[in-house]
Amino acid sequence: MEEHILKLTVLESTDIHGFVFPVNYANNKRKELGLGKIATIIKEERKNNKNLILIDNGDILQGTPLTYYYAKINDEGINPLIKVLNLLKYDCAVVGNHEFNYGKKLLFEGVKSSKFPWLSANIIDEKTGETLFGKPYIIKEFSIKDKGLKVGILGLTTQYIPNWENASNISGIKFLSAVEEGEKWIKILREQEKVDVLIVSYHGGFERDLDNGEPSEKLTGENEGYKLCMQYPEIDVLLTGHQHRVIENKIINGVLVLQPGSYGQYLGKINISLKYENGWKIVDKNSELILVKDYKEDLEILESIKSYEDNTQKWLDTSIGEVEGDMTIKDPMEVRLKDHALIEFLNKVQMENGNVDISSTSLFDNSAKGFNGKITMRDIVSNYIYPNTLKVLRVKGEDIKEALERSACYFQQYEGGDIKVSKDFTNIKIQHYNYDMWEGINYKLDISKPIGSRVVELYYKGKPVEMHKDYDVVMNNYRASGGGEYTMFKNRPIIKDIPIDMAELIANYILERRVIKAEVDNNWEVVTSQ
Structure with missing residues (x-):
């Protein structure tokens, strides 16, 4: 045959x-x-x-x-x-x-x-x-x-x-x-x-x-x-x-x-x-x-x-709004040590879209320059480099504290001199994106203390965060899935999913207002001793 x-x-x-x-x-x-x-x-x-x-x-x-x-x-x-x-x-x-x-x-x-x-x-x-x-x-x-x-x-x-x-x-x-x-x-x-x-x-x-x-x-x-x-x-x-x-x-x-x-x-x-x-x-x-x-x-x-x-x-290089004040990044380490106008702005965008009053975000890369004067779409995609979407999770107070402890691991234990990034965040792959900064809560991280005991203050609306109470928090989809060893968020109830890229949400926020203010409420800081 x-x-x-x-x-x-x-x-x-x-x-x-x-x-x-x-x-x-x-x-x-x-x-x-x-x-x-x-x-x-x-x-x-x-x-x-x-x-x-x-x-x-x-x-x-x-x-x-x-x-x-x-x-x-x-x-x-x-x-x-x-x-x-x-x-x-x-x-x-x-x-x-x-x-x-x-x-x-x-x-x-x-x-x-x-x-x-x-x-x-x-x-x-x-x-x-x-x-x-x-x-x-x-x-x-x-x-x-x-x-x-x-x-x-x-x-x-x-x-x-x-x-x-x-x-x-x-x-x-x-x-x-x-x-x-x-x-x-x-x-x-x-x-x-x-x-x-x-x-x-x-x-x-x-x-x-x-x-x-x-x-x-x-x-x-x-x-x-x-x-x-x-x-x-x-x-x-x-x-x-x-x-x-x-x-x-x-x-x-x-x-x-x-x-x-x-x-x-x-x-x-x-x-x-x-x-x-x-x-x-x-x-x-x-x-x-x-x-x-x-x-x-x-x-x-x-x-x-x-x-x-x-x-x-042409549109990417067209101004869509402007900053009143200064949102530029001069030193990425300074941004990660104390509340900064760019981070506060990103958290505000997230909170508005999530309709919640607690948010966390990151400075993903040290190449980010922030905003100053006129803002273009290219400025937005240069500063927010990942195609993240947002999720609102219902978490316990103890989850928030654990997440802050995970973020605090970003720093080597302070023993004097310059503050340094932990080798765990720089070996093999640079992981600046796995250090989060929060809005809507007041907190202080003491990096002179051992890992796991660095959260020395944690308040919500003037009162201590209750470990077994529920709080709704907006964050990017990567973090919400437990990415970056934030396992405390994995499998937590999803209250809202916002399936639009964060860059688009930022653009919409600016387009609606035309002028955004560079503001900080100094709700958090990293210290080297109590």
Whole structure:
């Protein structure tokens, strides 16, 4: 019998978050990322692979000044990210949680102008019960000689979106269990459509260790990739995202999984070899991550949205407000020793958006310069360098004290001379972002004392913080998840989730006021003796 071997290539982008140009918007320096560079790889792969499927796994319409400018300032023309996907001839895109951030109008207009379908089996219209984005799967057909191959691609989205998104952006929309809805549609694809290869593209990640299945985070239902693999071994490939992790060539219960990081730093690639013997059988499957820094950007793609980028760059350097007083940073260590106007301002932004009166934030990097005089959008993204969102947690007084003790570990025990940063915060990786400064409470840290006993004053509204009383605190999503060894916050009740990047919240705060005052209430300080 004549042997038929068909090689199938699947390319996955995920969590692009608006990056097309290889640029760091904070300083306009080159950065090796973005769809412009991914485009070069895609075009090369198309030349070398006849049987190719191209999928975006979600979170593409939000995340850079480019997307913010289009959504909030000037939405003329087709969404620039959609324009790029259309030009690259994507086969489909999965709906990510950040697709909802700018509201339903922008999302549905983007979907309408797409030359490819958007997929999500578990996002439905509350009134009709129908899937919100139409058919949640596509079928691609290939052939070798007279033998046809059917490939099914099913889209799923983390159902945790109502925990983050503004209610107005998702009104009338219901988010069902990805695992439960997945079962129904997997069955349809296998039994009714009779696909030979089943690919599930899930905008979600993993809540368990990929090797031993032990929980790696709280099992909330946000990231159920492991569960999908264990319950549905009939899935051949599970494409994932959402967590911004780098996962390649991993097989769980026979399912090949892939996750190509974020911001277009990688393109994921699946290689599948099939043999025809009374039907198609997969004889080999593997995955790899292609690093974009090894490729030049595609100039045709960049040129296609150059007008959007030019307008964004002009806007970045346009004043949106000004500071009355001085918010500049002259010495980063001084900022971390006593209340500073920039930190107080950031905490005020957080408190307003969280609708609470206690907040914590960080000076993430020593390159931050603060604000003085006119403020531009570029100033904002230069000072607030991470794409953090905010969460309001309900914590105990003892959690606040423990968090302050963790922050106090940032300093070496003082024995005279200059105050120094602990080696635990500078070895291997610089971790200035893991030192927090608070507003809404009054406290004093004595770094001449041993670690664990440095909080020497702690008050809320003039009274000692009660260790077993509940307090609502707003902080960034990284810290709220326990990141930076702030384990006291992990699994604490989330009272409110604000899923908008902090840079956007800062901009909105300034735009509303036009003038912000450089103020400090001196609610905290670091001392070297009592």
